[in-house]
Amino acid sequence: MNGETPTGSVSSxxxxxxxxxxxxxxxxxxxxxxxxxxxxxxxxxxxxxxxxGEQLYGEWLILAAIPTYLSMADLGFSQSAGNDMTARMGRGDTQGALAVFQSLAALVYGLAVAGLALVILLVALLPLGHWLHLTSLSTSEVRWILWLLVAQVLVKLADGVNHAGFRANGDYALHVQINANTLLVQQVGMWGLALSGCGLLVAAAWFVGVWLVATPAVALLLFRRHPVLRPGFVNARLAHLQGLLRPALANLSLTLANALSIQGMLLVVAAVMGPVAVVTYSVLRTLTRLVVQGIAAITHAMEPEVARAWGQGNSNLVRILYLRGMGISLALALGVGIALYFLGGLVVAFWTHGKVVMNAGLFHWLLLAAFTTVLWQSAVSFLKALNRQVRVAMWFVIASGAGLLLAYLLLRWTHDLAGVGMALVAVDIGVGVYALLLANRLSGLHRSYAS
Structure with missing residues (x-):
């Protein structure tokens, strides 16, 4: 999985x-x-x-955006290890899959504990409330909310180990359903607390509490359904993860780039224009991201099977899965994008009860950015399945960082939120061309696999 290349087609x-x-x-x-x-x-x-209310909700969005960067605390190993385990199981190497699983668990649990300790210290020392223009919360409340939200992200990070186990054993769908149900319980519970008069601190405590229950419960289910994977660290060795270092760091880079593109842009808007503008940007970005979310159902379902076929050396199936996934994704994205173009204004007015005013310039740029994302996201998912995403990940980080700078300058210059959408389109075009060329070559569309 880390260095070998399929040598030919073994199926029709x-x-x-x-x-x-x-x-x-x-x-x-x-x-x-x-x-x-x-x-x-x-x-x-x-x-x-x-x-x-608009002010307090905007402050929640700002605080909730900060801990998302800690989703990178596993250094990208969960995804790479999951794909490597899937390839090993595909060729019958169950002992190798177990060794990678236990090595991954030791690494992720250790990094989560270290990350929590570091963030507790940083939040206690830094004047984040002042930096982020938070006026509705005290310094103590800001610190406790951030500590709880950080703990939630790190506990959820440990569930990535569970996901790798389910994925490797062909049980990808089950864990996705469990994860979705957990998120639903988490969010509905928070809504109930907010409507009953509870503030951000109680909501943050509820967030971490849900995952403190869910993560160990899901681990027990994994070991019961798939006894080939056992808890513990007996087989854990650093050497088992060394071959995954480069693709893991590439996954880390992809996560960082996504965070820069999505949450980073939100923080840029907050720094330049304040919490009210954050709400407008967040609402329109959420709506236009429906285009991207629709194709995720396809690309994520394909990814474990691409990894399995790659591990088996079935180059023909690898190519077929890539092409079919790409074609279906583009067709679906086009349909959703056209619908949103004509109905977006009505949806925003109905959705927010008129509390958020449609910014047509921002909306159209964000819609274009979403569609350009779809053009290359299938390619990136394909590359991740093969653990061959290193180069495109590096380019994505550079482009996303440049996009943040461009967005900041445009906002300062024009004071128009549409500048953020322009910056996002520029990032997607830059990354898309490179990602598609690389995926086409690896899939065999250019007559050979790149090593």
Whole structure:
């Protein structure tokens, strides 16, 4: 998985029933997860605006954005190890998969504890409330909210180890469904607390409490369903993860780039224009991201099967999965994008009960950015399945950082939120061309695999 290349086709152009069944189950689970995400996003905005008001809700968005960077605390190993384990299971190397699993668990748990300790210290020392223009919360409240939200992210990070185990054993769909249900419970509970008069601190405590229960419970389910994976660190060795270092760091880079592009832009808007502008940007970005979320149900379902086929040396199936995934994704994104173009204004007015005014310039640029993201996201998902995403990840980080700078300058110069959308489109075009060229070559569309 880390250095070998499939040497040829070992099957016909048809996808066998077992692979197709897992893809369909994965697609169904991802579709359900996306529906849950959409419900959370669409329902959450009017509920929290009503319960907390625009200022306090904007401050929640700002605080909740900060800990997302800690989702990178596993250094990208969870995704790479999951794909490596899937390839090993595909060729019957169960002992190798177990060794990688236990090594991953030791690494992630250790990094989560270290990350929590570091953040506790930083939050206690830095004047974050002043830097982020938070006026509704005391310094003590800001610190406690951030500590709890950080703890939630790190506990959830440990669930990435569970996901690698389910994924490697062909049970990807089950874990996706469990994760979606957990998120739904988390969000609905928070809405109830907010409507009952509770503030941000109680909401943050609820967030971490849900995952403190869910993560160990899901681990127990994994070991019961798939006894080939056992808890403990007996087989854990640093050497088991050394071959995954480069793709893991590439995954880390992709996560960083996504955080810069999504949450980083939100923080740029907050720094230049304040919490009210953050709400407008967040609402329109959430709506236009429906284009991207729709294709995630397809690409994520394909990814484990691409990894399995790659591990088996089935180059023909690898190519078929890539092309079909790309074609379906583009068709779906085009349909959703056209619908949003004509109905976006009505949706925003209905969704927010008129509390958020449509910024047409920003909306159209964000919609274009979402579609350009779709053009290359299937390619990046394909590269991740093969653990061959190193070069595109480096380029994505550079482009995303440049995009933040461009957005900041445009906002300072024009004081128009549309500048953020322009910056996002520039990033997507720059990354997209390179990602598509690399994926086409690796899939065999250029007659050979790159090593």
């Amino acid at each position: 152009s048809r996808i066998d029933s077992g692979v197709l069944r897992r893809i369909l189950h994965g697609f169904g689970a991802n579709a359900y997860s996306q529906i849950v995400t959409i419900v959370i996003q669409l329902a959450g905005v009017p509920i929290l605006l009503h319960a907390w």
